[in-house]
Amino acid sequence: MIGAGSAGLVSAYIAAGAKAKVTLVEANRMGGDCLNFGCVPSKALIGSAKAAHQMRNAHRYGLRPVEPNIPFSAVMERVHEVIAEIEPHDSIERYTALGVEVLQGYAKLIDPWTVEIALSSGETQRLTTRAIVIATGAQPFVPPIPGIEDVGFLTSDTLWDGLRDRPEAPKRLVVLGGGPIGCELAQSFARLGSKVTQIEMAPRLMMREDVDASGLVEASLRSDGVRVLTGHKAVACGVDAGSKWIEVENDGDRQRIEFDDMIAAVGRSPRLKGFGLEELGIKTDRVVATNAYLQTLHPNILAAGDVAGPYQFTHVAGHQAWFATINALFGDIRRFRADYRVIPWATFTDPEVARVGLSETEAKEKNIPHEVTRFGNDDLDRAIADGSPGGFVKVLTVPGKDRILGATIVGDHAGDLLAEFVFAMKHGHGLGKILGTIHIYPTRAEANKMVAGQWRRNHLNGVLLSLLERFQTWRRG
Incomplete structure (x- = not known):
């Protein structure tokens, strides 16, 4: 595995678990972009910023608002402390204990079965292998603005x-x-x-x-x-x-x-240069060119994560890593197509925005028949009690059916709440299953049940209701 970000780490973990002999090469920091530069530090910063925001707006909770005293260096130090606390999960020591050989240096493909590694010690080492997973990630794109x-x-x-x-x-x-x-x-x-x-x-x-x-x-x-x-x-x-x-x-x-x-x-743009891909004829346009099984021109060389596209999410990189690793180890027996049918994501602003499947805009642009059911958090008891009733849950379904085409949630903990719709879509469950599931009161998760209930009310059988009304009138005499 070339690269110890999400895709490389998951690949190494799976391959070691399958008792393969595994070498993981990383030129920079274990954990890749997510741990060191992206997901983890940004969420730590967001946490501090939200605390400052709540202090300024304490009147929403019946408290006296105060202007926070912000020692910015301490905020940034906390960011690095959070990284350090999570770092052992992705450390050399952990992966070595799992049976993975971890080498720090720059890897380059010499031929489809040989990798040359310029080690950080200054030495050079060559390894031969049956399979290679390219997991080199991405880097920030700098716009070409003059000056x-x-x-x-x-x-x-x-x-x-x-x-x-x-x-x-x-x-x-x-x-x-x-x-x-x-x-x-x-x-x-x-x-x-x-x-x-x-x-x-x-x-x-x-x-x-x-x-x-x-x-x-x-x-x-x-x-x-x-x-x-x-x-x-x-x-x-x-x-x-x-x-x-x-x-x-x-x-x-x-x-x-x-x-x-x-x-x-x-x-962000994928890291494509310096690994020997061009010399082996592996196409690299915006990403490494792969087939449905994440194999490149050379079937024993696979790619996963940001460098492979089509999504740049840590959780998708880990998802792809399973397919790349299993196909690398057992592809001559059976191969598995990478499955992108249900891909969720979230933006951790305040309010958060989380989505899976089709958006309403996409459905209209692609002329996909759909119905939209929406529930506003201003009617959700827990959101009102928390003092943050903004946002909504919006679900797209097949016309006349409860099969979910997509869901968007805006509000506190949207990324967490989306999981119920991700699970439902992944396993073919409709809104009826969500409506029939007990949700704890009072929680934000009730919004998911509320939107399912709204869908049900929108599809009540008028003829049946009329018959029920007549039946109840008859019973009352």
């Missing part, structure tokens, strides 16, 4: 060390990008004291989500003080008299925005 290198910038990979010793959050922060990463970071830094300007070229934030979902996120960001500039294209950067600036364009009008720090969060 961007001159002003300097941070990415989701570099900001955790770059801002670690700052006593205060950046005073004037520009966040390039209106996707999940950009929105999470823009909101968090605004809540921690930065004056944030978020720049997005598209007409709205979070374009992959429905308008009603992204609209709630944008409204929340604005209420937190983020200056959201959608429909604005960054065209130039520069430094004048020691002051950094970025120029944006909207409908032919240009404006300059001065800043102290800038985070480029416009997406």
